[in-house]
Amino acid sequence: MTGTVPLTGRPALARFVKMRFDKARDRQVLLGPETVVTLNPTGADILGLCDGTRSVADIVDELGRRYDRVVDDEVTQFLAQLVARRWIAIEEDTGA
């Protein structure tokens, strides 16, 4: 499961995972059962776009515009790690 994620898939946070701003430490965090994951700004940006409607390709495009550079490997690798932990669920298009 630590491989790649499909560019057509639409990622969203698993229902039991929450993302919030940690004011005391000035950073975004992911909260799940018995776990706190601290996010760097790029990770937080990626997850902020994982709303279940955007595809991975859409997210790559959007971040490419924001950062003015190619980010596709960064995005897919980051998401693949979270998919492996079941913190991100990816809905795949089946109508294609």
Add this chain to the structure above:
Amino acid sequence: MPETTVDGPLGLLAELTHACPLSCSYCSNPLELTKRSAELATADWHRVLDEAADLGVLQSHFSGGEPLLRRDLVELVGHASSLGMYTNLVTSAIGLSRPRAQALRDAGLDHVQVSIQADEPVLSDRLAGISSFDKKIEAARLVKELGWPLTLNVVLHRQNIDRVEAILGWVEELGADRVELANTQYYGWALANRSALLPSREQLENAEKVTRAFRERLRDRTDVIYVIPDYYSRYPKPCMGGWGDRQLVIGPEGNAWPCLSAHELPLPKANVREHPLDWIWRSSPMFTAFRGTDWMPDPCRSCERREVDLGGCRCQAFQLTGDMTRTDPVCVLSPDRHLIDEAVAAANDPATADPAEQVGPVPVGSGPVGLGMPELAVRPHRAD
């Protein structure tokens, strides 16, 4: 350590009450349970949660005893949730009726951990001291039905560790998202009952083999957390990830501790009725006593592992040697390691009774429990 460098805690374990319908012989509560009449009031817990959030707490774990025995549980969960905390209920599941569960769901509860004592009612109920197995299974199904992530908590010991495969069968059948297989840690009640609880090496090796296979087979569905029995380790556990580093515990009467066994230690109490949580965390003797590595004696002080295991567990050092500043006796480098070796030798003595012959809690003074077994110290359901 200068106060300004101390980061806030990530998690708060709120032990709302010591009252419990179960009477497990390895209970982590103090030997001297807090009376219900001495428990913090709802308003106190509100304030504590507010102060905890300000301090940086991101997760609150509502535990006990049995937290469902607190009538204000739903309200407290709701308050923690409104502060943005990830809320976790640690329960025997006795009292988790459908309406109560629904109310907790509506209050924002994020995660439920249900304790399981064994794989079937006879042993489970004997270990819990009350008819409870079927209710637990039913409640675990309800947790999944209501859409919560489900963790099953299993304390492993001599009397149930041979059933780990069947216990994991329940984990699979119930669709648990996580399982915590925690070998008993020997403090308080568990230390008093150690000879009846400490498994043999053969039992452990078998359980670890079964657990590894299960983890591999269900790696896409279930997180398997296996807490090792430190008596069989060469080095001690880095208790709580460091003293006063990530977690704090608040007991029913408002005493704050760096871990849930620290009530045993001869340190001045720090109570939320008397002090702000910020001061307790950053400056109280209770929380600063063993923070960092400056307090360490030899062999820890000069050891290359001092930042790895942090001197081990202060409570274990105190309980076994009477000196809370000594190296954890579990460490093979500790001059007190013989205390552990003797207990392990007894647990592996062929003359020790077959674990299957042993039974769970019975009232103290009612006579020997099983062939050749010591009497168990029985945790009462409540203090008053």
